[in-house]
Amino acid sequence: MLKRLRESKSAQGTLLALPTTVWLFVLLIIPLILTAVVSFGRRSPDGNVIYTFTLDNYIRLFGYSTNCANGQAACFDPLYVNILLRSLSLAFNTTVLVISLAYPLAYFIARSHPKQRNTYLFMVLIPLWTNFVIRVYAWMMLLRKEGAINIIIGWVMNLLHIPFTPLEMLYTPGAVLVGMVYEFLPFMILPIYTSLEKIDPSLYEAAADLGANSIKTFLRVTLPLSMPGVVAGTILVFIPVMGTFIVSDILGGRQVILVGNLIQRQFLDARDPTFGSAASLILMVMTLIVTYFYTRKFGFGEEIVVA
Amino acid sequence: MNPFRRSPFVIAATVLVYIFLYAPIIGLILYSFNASRANVTFEGFIPAFSDRVVMDGSLVKSSPCGPFHWYCELSKNRDVAEAAGNTLTIAFTATIISTIIGTMAALALQRYNFKMKPFSQLSLYVPIVIPEIVMGIGILTLFSQVFGWMNDTLHLVGSARLSLGIMTVTASHIAFMVPFVALVVQARLTGFDKSYEEAAMDLGANEWTTFRRVTFPMILPGVLSGALLAFTLSLDDFVITFFTNGPGSTTLPIYVYGLLRRIITPQVNALSTVWIMVVFLAVLAIQILQNREQKKPS
Numbered sequence: 001m002l003k004r005l006r007e008s009k010s011a012q013g014t015l016l017a018l019p020t021t022v023w024l025f026v027l028l029i030i031p032l033i034l035t036a037v038v039s040f041g042r043r044s045p046d047g048n049v050i051y052t053f054t055l056d057n058y059i060r061l062f063g064y065s066t067n068c069a070n071g072q073a074a075c076f077d078p079l080y081v082n083i084l085l086r087s088l089s090l091a092f093n094t095t096v097l098v099i100s101l102a103y104p105l106a107y108f109i110a111r112s113h114p115k116q117r118n119t120y121l122f123m124v125l126i127p128l129w130t131n132f133v134i135r136v137y138a139w140m141m142l143l144r145k146e147g148a149i150n151i152i153i154g155w156v157m158n159l160l161h162i163p164f165t166p167l168e169m170l171y172t173p174g175a176v177l178v179g180m181v182y183e184f185l186p187f188m189i190l191p192i193y194t195s196l197e198k199i200d201p202s203l204y205e206a207a208a209d210l211g212a213n214s215i216k217t218f219l220r221v222t223l224p225l226s227m228p229g230v231v232a233g234t235i236l237v238f239i240p241v242m243g244t245f246i247v248s249d250i251l252g253g254r255q256v257i258l259v260g261n262l263i264q265r266q267f268l269d270a271r272d273p274t275f276g277s278a279a280s281l282i283l284m285v286m287t288l289i290v291t292y293f294y295t296r297k298f299g300f301g302e303e304i305v306v307a
Numbered sequence: 308m309n310p311f312r313r314s315p316f317v318i319a320a321t322v323l324v325y326i327f328l329y330a331p332i333i334g335l336i337l338y339s340f341n342a343s344r345a346n347v348t349f350e351g352f353i354p355a356f357s358d359r360v361v362m363d364g365s366l367v368k369s370s371p372c373g374p375f376h377w378y379c380e381l382s383k384n385r386d387v388a389e390a391a392g393n394t395l396t397i398a399f400t401a402t403i404i405s406t407i408i409g410t411m412a413a414l415a416l417q418r419y420n421f422k423m424k425p426f427s428q429l430s431l432y433v434p435i436v437i438p439e440i441v442m443g444i445g446i447l448t449l450f451s452q453v454f455g456w457m458n459d460t461l462h463l464v465g466s467a468r469l470s471l472g473i474m475t476v477t478a479s480h481i482a483f484m485v486p487f488v489a490l491v492v493q494a495r496l497t498g499f500d501k502s503y504e505e506a507a508m509d510l511g512a513n514e515w516t517t518f519r520r521v522t523f524p525m526i527l528p529g530v531l532s533g534a535l536l537a538f539t540l541s542l543d544d545f546v547i548t549f550f551t552n553g554p555g556s557t558t559l560p561i562y563v564y565g566l567l568r569r570i571i572t573p574q575v576n577a578l579s580t581v582w583i584m585v586v587f588l589a590v591l592a593i594q595i596l597q598n599r600e601q602k603k604p605s
Contacts, residue, residue, distance in 0.1 A: 021427045028433045031449045032442075035441070038448055101320075101327070107313070129543070129590060130332065131579075133563045138334060141334055182327070243440040245546075263444060287438055
């Protein structure tokens with residue numbers, strides 16, 4: 001047995017990879033399969049799962065309802081479809097905003113003197129490593145009616161002698177958007193910086209020698225070469241935004257419900273794991289489709305591991 | 308053309324983004340010295356020696372800890388101490404296990420050919436492309452179904468009953484940490500010069516000695532940065548922990564989230580400030596170590 005192991009390279013490889021593969025199989029792959037199975041099941045009266053095969057959960061998710069206003073037997077209820085669409089559009093808006101904020105900063109750091117780069121990166125890492133929940137809480141404090149933003153605006157208005165009533169900013173879709181952008185900004189800065197830093201400076205000289213001005217150089221040299229970073233950052237931002245429920249929970253209150261909140265409530269409050277599983281399967285399929293088409297169009301770099 | 312030239316637009320945007328990144332953190336720290344109990348409005352700093360009357364006429368009691376009143380309260384809070392203990396226990400255990408098995412997997416995937424290789428490699432990407440909440444509820448379903456079934460068939464009663472706790476959180480953390488360790492170490496192995504190992508073998512070292520004396524020291528920086536990444540991922544994790552923790556296994560993020568949904572006192576700010584300071588010192592230490600590593604002539 002041992003002798004065979006010593007001689008067979010393939011057996012050695014299998015043995016080395018075995019713990020990880022088994023662990024991931026049991027705690028990632030099996031749970032995914034189980035979620036799929038449960039999503040076709042039915043909820044028992046005490047909140048357990050009855051394993052059968054029914055598409056009821058999916059039909060309900062896509063708007064089929066028997067709770068109709070004017071006595072109809074069935075009608076279209078857009079509640080869950082709207083939640084899905086809202087999550088998609090929020091993820092899209094967040095990603096676009098994050099790219100437009102992260103790019104100039106990453107560009108600034110990449111164009112800094114090498115000795116200063118570590119300091120600037122350090123300043124990005126501090127907010128990144130500060131706990132996710134704490135960062136949402138920080139925005140809750142800023143956005144409240146009595147929060148810092150209203151206090152500062154109040155001061156300015158007072159100086160200008162303009163009457164001012166504090167703005168209601170917390171528990172609005174805008175608050176959720178700001179919170180999401182804040183949470184995921186560092187995940188975009190780091191990969192973009194990595195791909196910008198890799199660009200050979202002689203390419204800029206070559207572009208200048210060929211008569212390109214700085215805008216043209218940026219558009220024809222810098223931007224295309226930094227795309228792998230933007231793609232990696234997009235994956236690191238878009239996917240978690242689709243599934244996050246804390247930001248909308250704390251900054252959106254009951255006003256902004258996303259797929260993440262829907263799933264969480266099915267498991268903890270409503271106690272309908274079958275419907276929650278169906279929703280999370282749809283969430284997974286949506287993110288996989290977006291990721292697949294996006295990476296097929298732009299490629300998939302090693303930058304993803306850097307952050 | 309000066310490669311370090313940056314346009315005024317870029318500089319202005321950078322300053323604004325840094326303000327955006329730091330304003331919430333600074334606000335959080337300031338409020339941890341708030342004299343107001345309810346943390347709704349900022350009523351100035353807590354006086355150290357004598358009581359003081361604030362704007363709305365109420366009395367602000369002085370605290371023996373002075374402006375650090377909320378930090379004193381925090382240090383007396385048993386729930387926080389327990390949550391901090393849980394967080395560190397889980398992070399250390401999960402980091403050690405995921406670093407060992409993740410490094411083994413990286414070596415296997417980079418060096419060997421075996422039947423299940425494509426499957427092993429593919430499974431590493433699962434946590435990256437699938438939202439955490441999907442993993443979280445999947446693992447929750449698995450544990451609750453398996454535990455329920457085992458409790459029933461084995462007729463387990465009382466404390467012998469299987470339930471969610473530190474073990475389930477740790478096991479789930481390992482599941483999402485291992486891929487990151489393996490991918491970081493794999494990236495390190497890609498640029499690995501095999502001639503060192505061949506030289507060691509030529510000089511008569513066997514495979515194990517070669518690994519111990521040549522390969523391992525060379526990949527050690529990769530292993531350490533993988534471990535560090537895994538450790539921070541575990542400390543920071545909310546979603547997976549949220550679905551896999553049980554009574555007695557509350558971690559700090561879960562504890563803070565619980566507070567946010569109920570009443571908030573400046574104690575939460577004090578806790579956040581301590582956390583931010585720890586993160587600051589940790590990141591600083593890593594930067595200094597890395598700089599030293601780079602300066603070392605090799």
